[in-house]
Amino acid sequence: MTGWKDKRKVMQRYDVTAEMYDERYAWEQKAKYKKALENVNVDGATVLDVGCGSGLFFSQVASQADMVVGVDVSRKLLLKAKEQTRAFQNAFVLQADADHLPFRDKIFEAVFAFTVLQNMPKPAQTLEELKRVVKFGGRVVVTGLKKAFPLDLFMDVLENSGLKLAAFLDDEAVNCYVAVLAA
Numbered sequence: 196m197t198g199w200k201d202k203r204k205v206m207q208r209y210d211v212t213a214e215m216y217d218e219r220y221a222w223e224q225k226a227k228y229k230k231a232l233e234n235v236n237v238d239g240a241t242v243l244d245v246g247c248g249s250g251l252f253f254s255q256v257a258s259q260a261d262m263v264v265g266v267d268v269s270r271k272l273l274l275k276a277k278e279q280t281r282a283f284q285n286a287f288v289l290q291a292d293a294d295h296l297p298f299r300d301k302i303f304e305a306v307f308a309f310t311v312l313q314n315m316p317k318p319a320q321t322l323e324e325l326k327r328v329v330k331f332g333g334r335v336v337v338t339g340l341k342k343a344f345p346l347d348l349f350m351d352v353l354e355n356s357g358l359k360l361a362a363f364l365d366d367e368a369v370n371c372y373v374a375v376l377a378a
C-alpha cells in the first residue's frame with residue numbers, strides 16, 4: 196500500500212481528534228459543501244464521500260441522492276459517521292483507503308473528497324482512484340487545503356488528472372479551493 200507508514204500516522208491522528216472534530220470543523224466543512232453543491236446536482240445520484248470523517252456531508256445529500264457511501268481510514272471517525280447514517284436508509288459507511296477503493300470501475304455519479312488530498316502521499320494517484328470509480332458524465336469534487344497546497348501544485352494535480360475542470364471556486368472565507376471535475 197502506498198506510503199502506508201504515513202497513512203497510519205494520519206489515521207491515528209484523526210482517531211485521537213475524532214471526539215472534537217465536529218465542534219472544531221463543522222462550520223468550515225459546511226461552507227465547502229455549500230460551494231460544491233451549488234455546482235453539482237446529486238438528485239437521484241449514487242454518491243461516494245471519500246475521507247468522509249464523521250459523516251457531516253451525509254445530511255447535505257442523503258435526502259436527494261439515491262445512495263450515499265462514505266469511506267474513511269479512521270475507525271473512530273467512522274463510528275461517528277455510522278451514527279449519522281441512522282437518520283437515513285440510503286447511507287452506508289466502510290473503512291477503506293482512498294487509494295484503494297473497494298468498488299468496481301465507474302459506479303458512482305458523484306464522488307466527493309473534502310479536505311482529504313493533503314493527507315495523501317500522492318494526491319495525483321488518489322485523484323486517479325476517484326476517477327476510476329466515477330461514471331462517464333459524472334462529477335468528482337476535490338478540495339485543496341490552501342495552507343497545504345500552493346495553488347500551482349493543486350492546479351497541476353487537477354490538470355494532469357485527465358478530468359475536465361467544470362468549476363473552480365476560491366472563496367476568501369473558505370480554507371480550501373473547491374474544484375469540480377467532469378468525467
Ligand SMILES: C[S@@+](CC[C@H](N)C(=O)[O-])C[C@H]1O[C@@H](n2cnc3c(N)ncnc32)[C@H](O)[C@@H]1O
Pocket residue numbers: 202205206209224245246247248249250251252266267268269272291292293294308309310311314315
Ligand atoms: C480534514 S478531514 C475531512 C473529513 C470530511 N471529508 C469532512 O468534510 O468533514 C480528513 C479525512 O480524511 C481521512 N483520511 C485521511 N487519510 C485517508 C486515507 N488514506 N483514506 C481514506 N480517508 C483518509 C481522515 O481520516 C479524515 O476523516
